[in-house]
Amino acid sequence: MVATEQGLQTLVHETGGWVASQLEACTRCGMCAEACHFYQATGNPEYAPVWKVEVLRRAYEQRFTPVGRFKSLIGLEKKITDQDLEHWSKLNYYACTVCNKCALVCPMGIDLGSLLHGVRAGLSAAGVVPDExxxxxxxxxxxxxxxxxxxxxxxxxxxxxxxxxxxxxxxxxxxxxxxxxxxxxxxxxxxxxxxxxxxxxxxxxxxxxxxxxxxxxxxxxxxxxxxxxxxxxxxxxxxxxxxxxxxxxxxxxxxxxxxxxxxxxxxxxxxxxxxxxxxxxxxxxxxxxSGRIQLKPGFFDDKGTLTFHDACKIQRKGGHIQEPRDILNILAPNAFKEMTPNREEAICCGGGGGVIAIKDADPIRYAAFELKIDQVNKVGAKTVTMTCSNCRLQFTNSVEHFGLDWKITSLVQMVADAMID
Ligand code: SF4
Ligand code: SF4
CATH class of the missing domain: 3.40.50 (Rossmann fold)
Known part of the structure; x- marks a missing residue:
């Protein structure tokens, strides 16, 4: 219970004015659910982003709002328990890569990624981070x-x-x-x-x-x-x-x-x-x-269709969306095909955020990867390239798990292979 109290204190500490305004702005419309690959893959309503931050909302409501305090007083809302925190630990560490795609679709402009980090802060302080x-x-x-x-x-x-x-x-x-x-x-x-x-x-x-x-x-x-x-x-x-x-x-x-x-x-x-x-x-x-390195045009054009996987933190958040496309359009102008959706709207690989490090999360991680399999198969690609080693680990592991005949590579590898000496 001491750890739970620390976790709750941390959740409350996370709740500055900005977080409170984000929580208050949520209309519970549920639109973020459809954006989450874990929800899409499983249909489990607990994987809806808005539900993953529910523990933060409850901590905020019970501590800071008259309605929340009143509801707690008359027993309408139960105090957050050790079991609750352990449950939300599974929801957040097993079934969230903090990819922040959910924030893109929220009509209220709520930055769910930041709230999800806040939830992890509370869970970490409560000592309920998965063992691995x-x-x-x-x-x-x-x-x-x-x-x-x-x-x-x-x-x-x-x-x-x-x-x-x-x-x-x-x-x-x-x-x-x-x-x-x-x-x-x-x-x-x-x-x-x-x-x-x-x-x-x-x-x-x-x-x-x-x-x-x-x-x-x-x-x-x-x-x-x-x-x-x-x-x-x-x-x-x-x-x-x-x-x-x-x-x-x-x-x-x-x-x-x-x-x-x-x-x-x-x-x-x-x-x-x-x-x-x-x-x-x-x-x-x-x-x-700038021409400081030069690439052999079309070097990968005769090696079958290839596609590019956008990494959430490098493309969606980091903004490095165009550079890989410019490079791939030099290296494989005919063989390079885009998956749909792509760029900012791309679907996460499912292994980021520490998910791939947790063995018990494997079934959910593989379920999420099936969305990726559909995407890649739709463009008929046999080679998938990317700019993140964590994504690459998820791809190589999942390719083995599902017995796929894909080649997984990285953009730096392709550039190095196709440089003019
Ligand atoms: S989409 Fe935004 S407003 Fe709607 S439930 Fe999700 S977080 Fe709340
Ligand atoms: S950050 Fe990504 S994985 Fe986490 S709830 Fe939002 S869409 Fe799902």
Missing amino acids: LMAAVNKQVEEGSPLGMTDEVWDSRLEWVADEWEEDIPRDVKGADTLVVFSSIEVMKFPTNIAAIAKILNAAGEKWTVSSKAREVVNFGFYEGSEEHTKLFLSRILEGARDLGVKRIVVTECGHAYDALRWHAANWLPEANDFEIIHITGVLGELVS
Whole structure:
């Protein structure tokens, strides 16, 4: 009960004037439900976005409104219990990727994504974060990486990538312009991304470096909803950047990490504003449009239909919508076909927000991915490319689960493969 009280205090703390106005503005029209891939895939009304934030609304109503206090007094509304918080933990961590598509359709303009983060903050304070997610957070606190990217693993991966692909990876270079920060998903699961990015930046003549100190950009504290942990992981990156004296930080293919570092760090940690923080997709766009790297036109045109999956945090939130399309229209002007819906309205992969780290969420995650299967099949694509390693992990895992004959790749990989020497 003590933990529940802490959770409730945090929910109440989250309820400043802005949150209160958002909660009051909700008309309960239910339109957000249809936007949520978990609701669409299962028809479970508890997966409606408005219901996922209900626990925050109740905490606010019971604490701050006369009607809520009166209803609690006469027993019309029950106090929030441990069981309630555990129930909302499942709704929010298993069946929400914080993709924020629901906010796009809300006629009242309610920013559901921010409210859902507020709910996670309360659940985290109450100690009801799913065990596997919390284990990854603790690993990141203690070892610096949620996926076990220790000093030894980092060193051996970089050496292997440098040897295998014969690319120079500058390490801990003081005075470099650009610090490149990778996610452990890339380092552990998709190391060819490191080689691809090295090839691209070396060819462009960029003065760049990686950092031994600021090498893990994945932020499991952000998934958890803990401001303390999110800030701790963000500050490790910012300290590493400051030590090297770089001007900008390039986040590689990880959407949630980009969201945390690009948008939240600026509000929480003033030193973040000393750096330009940009996603690698934006860098690719700059390098291609300025001619600093050149691509072989039509390089992928004879390899079958390909499509592009928009990542919620990089395209919908980050705004890097046009660059991938400009690049794919050079690389595969005939083979590239858009899924529907796409761009801001794209359907989430279903694995973000920490969902893929929770084994018990697998059935819901796979159900959500079936929407993606429909989308891809409708354009007849056998290759799907994207700009987020978390999406890529969800795609590769789900392709295996469903026995699909798709090739899953990344935009940086395609660019690196099709560069004119
Ligand atoms: S669409 Fe907006 S107003 Fe309607 S129920 Fe959802 S959050 Fe409330
Ligand atoms: S943020 Fe995305 S996953 Fe979460 S409730 Fe909204 S639409 Fe559903």
